Amino acid sequence: MTDVLLDFPRSWGLTIMEPVAxxxxxxxxxxxxxxxxxxxLKLYHKSDRGNEAPAAQLLSRWQGRGVVEVFAEAGNAVLMEWLDGPPLGDVARGGDADRACCSLAEAARRLHAEPRINPTGLKDLNAVFAPMFRCAFSSNCPKSLKNDMTRAIGLARSLLDSQAIQTPLHGDLHHDNVIQTQQGLKVIDAKGYLGDPAFELANALRHPKGLPDLVRKPEQMVLCNALYAKAMKVQPKRLAQWAAAKxxxxxxxxxxxxxxxDDEADLLALFLRAADQ
Ligand SMILES: Nc1ncnc2c1ncn2[C@@H]1O[C@H](COP(=O)(O)OP(=O)(O)O)[C@@H](O)[C@H]1O
Ligand SMILES: [Mg+2]
Structure with missing residues (x-):
């Protein structure tokens, strides 16, 4: 492992054990x-930490609500509590998707309990979506995908323009970013966004990864949409619209x-149909 650049403060006194991901x-x-x-120890390749710069700030403000504890951060490096246990994605892939989805909803409920945390420094959802408004299509893009993308981009525009409240958001809350430890559920890997609470669990409708048939099952979509909308106290229809946009x-x-x-062209079509209901 000596051939890898390990750039973190020597004062942290760490002994490197093994690469994890x-x-x-x-x-x-x-x-x-x-x-x-x-x-x-999470070491980012870039000193601005890619799009995850506000993440550690958000996690710090959410301490005590079932998030990973952040011990220290400096430059490219973030030092966190070690979490032992399976991610909820593994629980679902192991055959218990219902429990995994209920646990995900529970983790979201805890993060978003009152009082709302300080939103300073978080990335506005408008900025997250802005690059998509300059989307281009190659000449061999299937017509159905081009139509669906165009519709979803329009939907994203109207959702962004009609956000009644803007709240601190994890931004990537899905099954593989929640670890089930003996001390309870622990959320990792936040983006640190600011926007509509109906966005928060919309992306989770694309998960768990590795179960494409389950994710596309109409009953599963309806069930999870209702579960996640209830956890976030938002309208199921708006959550379904964000799922298409995301x-x-x-x-x-x-x-x-x-x-x-794209492999999710069919999933986009399903989300658009659900968003119309
Ligand atoms: N604090 C932690 N303790 C133990 N394992 C972790 C911890 N943080 C992340 N991991 C593991 O590393 C994987 C990747 O980390 P994550 O921050 O989710 O990055 P990404 O999803 O961007 O690849 C996770 O799925 C998890 O298995
Ligand atoms: Mg992750």
Whole structure:
């Protein structure tokens, strides 16, 4: 492991144990602190931490509400509590999707309990979606996908323009970002957005990853939409609309700016249909 650049303050006195994940934006390491306890060290490739700069701020303000404890941060590095246990994604992939979805809703309810935390420094949802309004299509993009993307982009515009309240949002709240530990559910990997609470669990309708048939099942969609809308105290219809808008944004991100095709083209069509109900 000596060939990897491990750039973090020496004063933290960490012993590197093993690599845990390479997220694209960052690498995650299991480490030992001077008192012998395990911790998680997230090292971002860029000093602005990609799009996750406000994340640690948000997690710090949400301490005590079932989020990972942040011990220290400096430059590219964030030192966090080590969490032992399966992510809710594994619980679902292991066969208990109902429990995983209920736990996800419960984790969201805790984060968003009163009092609302200070929103300073968080990224406005308008800024998150802005690049998608310059979306282009390649000449061989299927007509149905182009039509659906165009509709979803219009939907995103009207949702952004009609946000009644703007609240601090995790921004990437889905099954694989909640770990079930012996001390209870712990949320990780926040983006730190500010916007409509109906956005918060909309993206979770695309999850759990690795269960594409379940995610596309009409009963599952209806069930989770109702569960997540209740947890966030928002209208199910608006949550379904955000699901279509966010699915389109993910397709746009994956495309690099010009859309040709995408594995979630069919899911976008389903979300648009649900948004019309
Ligand atoms: N504090 C932590 N303790 C233990 N494992 C962690 C911790 N934070 C993240 N992980 C593991 O690393 C994986 C990737 O981390 P995450 O921050 O979710 O990055 P990303 O989803 O962007 O790849 C997680 O799915 C989880 O398995
Ligand atoms: Mg994650």
């Amino acid at each position: 390479d997220t694209g934006l960052a690498k995650l390491w299991k480490v030992r602190t001077p008192d012998g306890a395990f911790a998680a 699915c389109a944004l993910s397709i746009f991100w994956r495309s690099g700016g010009t859309i040709t095709n």
